[in-house]
Amino acid sequence: xxxFQVFNRTTGDDFICQEGQSVLKAMEQRGLxxxxxxxxxxxxxxxxxxVLEGHFECGKMSKRHAPPEAVxxxxxxxxxxxxxxxxxxxxxxxxxxALAKQTTNR
Amino acid sequence: xxxxxMRPGHVQIRVLDMDEAVKHYTDLMGLIETDxxxxxxxxxxxxxxxxxxxxxxxxxxxxxxxFMGFKVLDEEVLVQLEKDLVDYGVEVEQVPxxxxxxxxxxxxxxxxxxxAFELYADKLYTGKxxxxxxxxxxxxxxxxxxxxVRFDHCLFYGPELAATYDIFVSVLGFDLAEQVLDPExxxxxxxxxxxxxxxxxxxxxxxxxxKFHHASFHLETWEDVLRAADLITMTDxxxxxxxxxxxxxxGKTIYFFDPSGNRNEVFCGGxxxxxxxxxxxxxxxxxxxAIFYHDRTLNERFMTVLT
Ligand code: FES
Ligand SMILES: [Fe+2]
Numbered sequence: 001x002x003x004f005q006v007f008n009r010t011t012g013d014d015f016i017c018q019e020g021q022s023v024l025k026a027m028e029q030r031g032l033x034x035x036x037x038x039x040x041x042x043x044x045x046x047x048x049x050x051v052l053e054g055h056f057e058c059g060k061m062s063k064r065h066a067p068p069e070a071v072x073x074x075x076x077x078x079x080x081x082x083x084x085x086x087x088x089x090x091x092x093x094x095x096x097x098a099l100a101k102q103t104t105n106r
Numbered sequence: 107x108x109x110x111x112m113r114p115g116h117v118q119i120r121v122l123d124m125d126e127a128v129k130h131y132t133d134l135m136g137l138i139e140t141d142x143x144x145x146x147x148x149x150x151x152x153x154x155x156x157x158x159x160x161x162x163x164x165x166x167x168x169x170x171x172x173f174m175g176f177k178v179l180d181e182e183v184l185v186q187l188e189k190d191l192v193d194y195g196v197e198v199e200q201v202p203x204x205x206x207x208x209x210x211x212x213x214x215x216x217x218x219x220x221x222a223f224e225l226y227a228d229k230l231y232t233g234k235x236x237x238x239x240x241x242x243x244x245x246x247x248x249x250x251x252x253x254x255v256r257f258d259h260c261l262f263y264g265p266e267l268a269a270t271y272d273i274f275v276s277v278l279g280f281d282l283a284e285q286v287l288d289p290e291x292x293x294x295x296x297x298x299x300x301x302x303x304x305x306x307x308x309x310x311x312x313x314x315x316x317k318f319h320h321a322s323f324h325l326e327t328w329e330d331v332l333r334a335a336d337l338i339t340m341t342d343x344x345x346x347x348x349x350x351x352x353x354x355x356x357g358k359t360i361y362f363f364d365p366s367g368n369r370n371e372v373f374c375g376g377x378x379x380x381x382x383x384x385x386x387x388x389x390x391x392x393x394x395x396a397i398f399y400h401d402r403t404l405n406e407r408f409m410t411v412l413t
Contacts, residue, residue, distance in 0.1 A: 037407070038367070038407060038410075038411040039344060039363040039367030039368075039369070039411055039413070040344035040363060040367070041122075041169075041344055041363050041364065041365050041366050041367030041368075042122060042366065042367055043122070043169040043170075043363070043366050043367015043368060043413045044367050044411045044412060044413055046407075046410070046411055060122040060123050060366075061122075062122070062167070062168045062169055062366075062367070062413070063167040063168050064168045
């Protein structure tokens with residue numbers, strides 16, 4: 001079958017991502033929720049993941065949420081990466097989102 | 107009390123990819139491109155607007171909002187409000203005429219929530235797009251997509267709502283139309299107006315300064331909102347939530363994202379405001395219903411996904 005296997009090491013979920021499809025979109029299509037979904041446009045940083053294994057292409061991402069140093073280390077936005085091989089990913093905690101949550105629960 | 111601020115005039119939005127953004131704001135939302143400048147910025151307007159532009163797109167490596175501008179009655183008002191801001195202790199910056207094409211001088215200032223605003227009195231009057239000002243037809247042909255009627259308001263997230271409120275209400279003459287109060291009585295959301303609209307600008311409390319929640323555009327009917335939803339699906343555009351209704355303002359709405367992750371809203375209806383109206387209050391205990399009247403649950407993405 002065409003496409004690449006994406007395995008989320010944090011949650012144990014795996015799903016197929018078609019060529020040219022973003023990892024986040026592939027996950028959503030399978031009805032999975034193992035990566036948080038925000039704007040789907042590389043702008044909000046909500047879908048940040050770490051790619052542990054495999055190769056991918058990147059679309060445009062907000063420099064604030066995916067600065068070059070982080071991208072080097074495989075810390076990217078799932079809505080803007082397109083696999084070239086099978087991938088192993090893990091979730092990255094969201095300091096900003098956690099902060100906002102605290103505020104609204106006050 | 108009114109101090110001569112008339113209405114929202116423009117918003118400058120940062121986008122990651124200009125071509126994708128222009129396609130989104132024109133083909134999908136129905137704004138009209140009116141100009142470009144040598145910085146590469148693109149100027150857009152909605153068809154009922156009488157001035158040359160209301161949305162300016164700027165390509166940058168981080169999306170979000172650079173500033174929102176309000177049009178004031180005339181130069182005399184601009185001079186007075188500038189003085190009032192300075193007297194109040196607000197630092198103002200002069201932006202010369204023509205920094206934005208065909209726009210007069212702007213007075214820029216940053217409020218304690220971390221957002222930049224501008225006041226200006228002059229912008230090139232080009233009239234409603236595609237219509238004569240004499241015996242006009244009902245609407246122009248050739249509009250695209252959602253056929254957005256006008257740029258309506260923005261919602262910003264940031265801290266220090268009380269200090270921000272003071273500038274808008276005491277200095278600039280906005281009124282508080284709606285608010286959300288927490289159990290201690292602290293205002294955690296404020297919807298401010300200078301018109302008959304339920305809000306011309308809104309703020310929601312958030313720890314981080316200067317965050318952009320959405321820019322909103324007016325549509326005429328619920329049917330138009332439904333049609334907007336259809337177009338969002340047809341173009342595989344990133345949807346947030348809707349069509350639904352807000353508790354706050356009671357507007358009928360749909361939220362979606364531009365290709366850089368900035369949130370947009372198109373909406374219709376909602377309450378109206380006269381200066382003798384007392385503020386409408388929602389309590390944080392009912393925040394879910396206040397924001398999305400049908401779902402009645404707190405929507406994580408609404409509260410935390412920002413640019
Ligand atoms: S969902 Fe917003 S950056 Fe990916
Ligand atoms: Fe809105």
